[in-house]
Amino acid sequence: MVEIKSLVKTYKTGDEEVRAIDDISLNIKQGEIVAISGASGSGKTTLLNLIGTLDNITSGDIIINEHSIASMNEKEKTNYRKLNLGFIFQSYNLIPVLSALENVELAFQPLSKQELAEIGISDTKLAAKEALKAVGLEGYEERRPGQLSGGQQQRVSIARAIVRKPKILLADEPTANLDSKNSLLILALLSKLSHENKITVIYSSHDQEVLKNVERVIILKDGKLVEDKKC
Amino acid sequence: MLKSLKLSIRNLARYKTRTIITIVAVLISVLVSTVVDGLVRGMFTISTNNLIAYESSEVTIYQKGYFEKRDEYPSDIFISGDLLQEASERLDKAELPNTPRYKAISELITYSEEEESEFYLNVILVGVDKERDKNVFRISESLCDGSWFENEDEIILGSKIAEKLNLKVGDIVTLSTTGAMGFAETLDLEVGGIINSEDPQVNMSQVFVNLSDLDSYLLLKGGATEIAVSDGMPSVASKKLADKVQKIIGPELDAKYYEEVNEDIIAIMNGDKGSSFIMLLFLFIIAAAGISNTMIMAVMERRKENAMLRALGFSRRSIVSLFVLEGTLTGIIGALIGALLALFVMIPLSKYGLDFTALLSEEMDIGYRMPLILRPTLFWQSFVFIPILAVLLSSLSAFFPVYKTGKEEIADLFRRM
Numbered sequence: 001m002v003e004i005k006s007l008v009k010t011y012k013t014g015d016e017e018v019r020a021i022d023d024i025s026l027n028i029k030q031g032e033i034v035a036i037s038g039a040s041g042s043g044k045t046t047l048l049n050l051i052g053t054l055d056n057i058t059s060g061d062i063i064i065n066e067h068s069i070a071s072m073n074e075k076e077k078t079n080y081r082k083l084n085l086g087f088i089f090q091s092y093n094l095i096p097v098l099s100a101l102e103n104v105e106l107a108f109q110p111l112s113k114q115e116l117a118e119i120g121i122s123d124t125k126l127a128a129k130e131a132l133k134a135v136g137l138e139g140y141e142e143r144r145p146g147q148l149s150g151g152q153q154q155r156v157s158i159a160r161a162i163v164r165k166p167k168i169l170l171a172d173e174p175t176a177n178l179d180s181k182n183s184l185l186i187l188a189l190l191s192k193l194s195h196e197n198k199i200t201v202i203y204s205s206h207d208q209e210v211l212k213n214v215e216r217v218i219i220l221k222d223g224k225l226v227e228d229k230k231c
Numbered sequence: 232m233l234k235s236l237k238l239s240i241r242n243l244a245r246y247k248t249r250t251i252i253t254i255v256a257v258l259i260s261v262l263v264s265t266v267v268d269g270l271v272r273g274m275f276t277i278s279t280n281n282l283i284a285y286e287s288s289e290v291t292i293y294q295k296g297y298f299e300k301r302d303e304y305p306s307d308i309f310i311s312g313d314l315l316q317e318a319s320e321r322l323d324k325a326e327l328p329n330t331p332r333y334k335a336i337s338e339l340i341t342y343s344e345e346e347e348s349e350f351y352l353n354v355i356l357v358g359v360d361k362e363r364d365k366n367v368f369r370i371s372e373s374l375c376d377g378s379w380f381e382n383e384d385e386i387i388l389g390s391k392i393a394e395k396l397n398l399k400v401g402d403i404v405t406l407s408t409t410g411a412m413g414f415a416e417t418l419d420l421e422v423g424g425i426i427n428s429e430d431p432q433v434n435m436s437q438v439f440v441n442l443s444d445l446d447s448y449l450l451l452k453g454g455a456t457e458i459a460v461s462d463g464m465p466s467v468a469s470k471k472l473a474d475k476v477q478k479i480i481g482p483e484l485d486a487k488y489y490e491e492v493n494e495d496i497i498a499i500m501n502g503d504k505g506s507s508f509i510m511l512l513f514l515f516i517i518a519a520a521g522i523s524n525t526m527i528m529a530v531m532e533r534r535k536e537n538a539m540l541r542a543l544g545f546s547r548r549s550i551v552s553l554f555v556l557e558g559t560l561t562g563i564i565g566a567l568i569g570a571l572l573a574l575f576v577m578i579p580l581s582k583y584g585l586d587f588t589a590l591l592s593e594e595m596d597i598g599y600r601m602p603l604i605l606r607p608t609l610f611w612q613s614f615v616f617i618p619i620l621a622v623l624l625s626s627l628s629a630f631f632p633v634y635k636t637g638k639e640e641i642a643d644l645f646r647r648m
Contacts, residue, residue: 095238
């Protein structure tokens with residue numbers, strides 16, 4: 001459950017102060033598939049980053065399953081991300097010198113043995129292989145990102161995001177660099193994973209294909225919440 | 232740790248050209264530093280050994296008041312015959328090889344029948360005990376012609392003196408010198424031998440006469456200007472031996488160790504060591520700047536990757552560590568290859584030496600007591616400490632530019648691309 005309360009995020013650009021998120025309040029239930037949409041500069045990526053603890057809140061709060069993000073320090077945010085969140089980026093952000101399997105296994109590196117045990121992982125290599133299998137990339141383990149298509153790279157990125165069994169998946173424009181066929185494949189995959197594992201998926205996107213594949217659309221304009229509709 | 236190591240190695244391989252250039256910079260620093268360090272140490276070691284083996288021995292005993300004026304070779308201050316005998320007996324009892332020497336500034340005069348003219352050359356006369364001198368110095372082993380005082384009234388010349396004055400064994404020369412109490416004396420002597428030692432200063436400026444011959448001409452009455460002492464290991468000298476000798480001979484005489492006796496030469500050599508160290512430090516700084524630059528570029532290029540790693544839960548510290556590991560690996564590879572190459576260079580160099588005879592004249596006084604064929608010393612500490620220093624500098628050079636990126640917010644890292 002994600003509770004956003006009177007959230008504000010401001011940036012300083014020169015002498016000017018920009019209010020990227022302007023007093024937003026909303027709730028997202030566990031297992032929901034939600035899209036945050038809006039024109040460029042509306043604040044959708046900023047909102048996603050704040051939920052993902054990748055940026056600092058100026059005022060207000062985000063409470064995820066009773067954890068207050070605003071009150072966390074850097075170390076606590078890092079620990080929280082490790083065990084609860086998964087990220088999918090527009091440009092995949094895979095490490096080019098690692099194979100697909102190694103890229104997925106990389107997700108386990110920040111975790112201690114105890115943390116691995118808490119999420120039920122005893123063999124990280126095996127878990128990474130299974131994640132790749134779940135996204136339809138069995139047999140592609142040894143290929144490096146340069147040897148994969150855009151769609152395949154995004155699927156590796158999804159495998160990396162889900163391998164730690166996060167409660168929330170945050171996807172920033174996941175289909176922006178893909179053709180329509182791959183976009184649909186990725187969206188279908190994410191929906192399937194969400195329903196099977198009760199993962200909350202939050203997209204940041206203005207892609208119509210994405211908006212058609214979600215349960216709820218939250219529309220932002222100039223940092224404000226202008227519409228929140230179920231699909 | 233192993234996974235971080237694998238990632239760092241792969242990242243180094245990712246930018247092959249840049250990595251190779253940086254490794255070469257470290258390699259050159261280590262290679263040049265080690266070889267130059269070996270050469271400077273070689274110069275220092277050879278000079279020190281030659282000073283001790285041919286000029287001043289490990290410890291020199293003087294009459295009180297002589298040491299401060301030793302560069303003037305005062306003839307009125309010297310160890311009396313009785314004191315010398317007593318000191319020598321005590322040193323013999325302590326099993327410390329010792330020999331008396333008389334030193335004076337003198338003039339060597341020769342006459343050329345061909346040119347019908349006289350030639351004068353200022354030399355340092357060294358009166359030696361022909362038997363005991365062999366136990367402390369290696370002058371007698373350096374004869375290249377003639378013999379070691381087989382007859383009376385003989386003089387042994389340094390090779391450069393003989394060359395300059397066109398003298399050979401059997402020639403007669405006149406030596407004008409100063410005796411005890413400062414009176415002038417002229418001696419006619421036959422050239423009995425010519426020495427060509429490892430110490431060019433001896434070859435250029437010293438002549439040797441048997442002390443027993445000098446004793447009667449110069450009224451030394453068994454005395455000498457100094458007693459040279461060795462503990463049988465000419466390449467090792469220490470202040471401890473001087474202290475030991477001082478205790479043996481008592482307070483009437485002064486015992487000085489070779490560094491005190493040759494403080495000017497030692498200061499020049501230490502100064503050279505210091506300036507070569509500074510030069511080598513600059514070399515390391517240049518290599519370090521190269522590594523820093525490489526790291527800055529790597530950090531800039533991998534901003535999004537770093538942001539992704541932070542999003543995955545990698546701490547700031549672990550990301551900085553990845554880059555520092557890359558810098559360290561670069562340093563290790565460069566240092567190891569540099570040290571290995573230095574060994575390959577120095578082994579033949581230490582055998583055959585660097586020949587400067589074509590560049591420098593043998594009569595040039597470069598301050599060092601060594602021939603113009605330079606041989607480095609294989610000093611194991613250089614092969615350990617210089618590479619370690621290179622690796623440490625590499626790590627530090629990587630750390631500082633990367634440290635700042637660790638402080639940036641994740642969202643900023645994504646945004647700045």
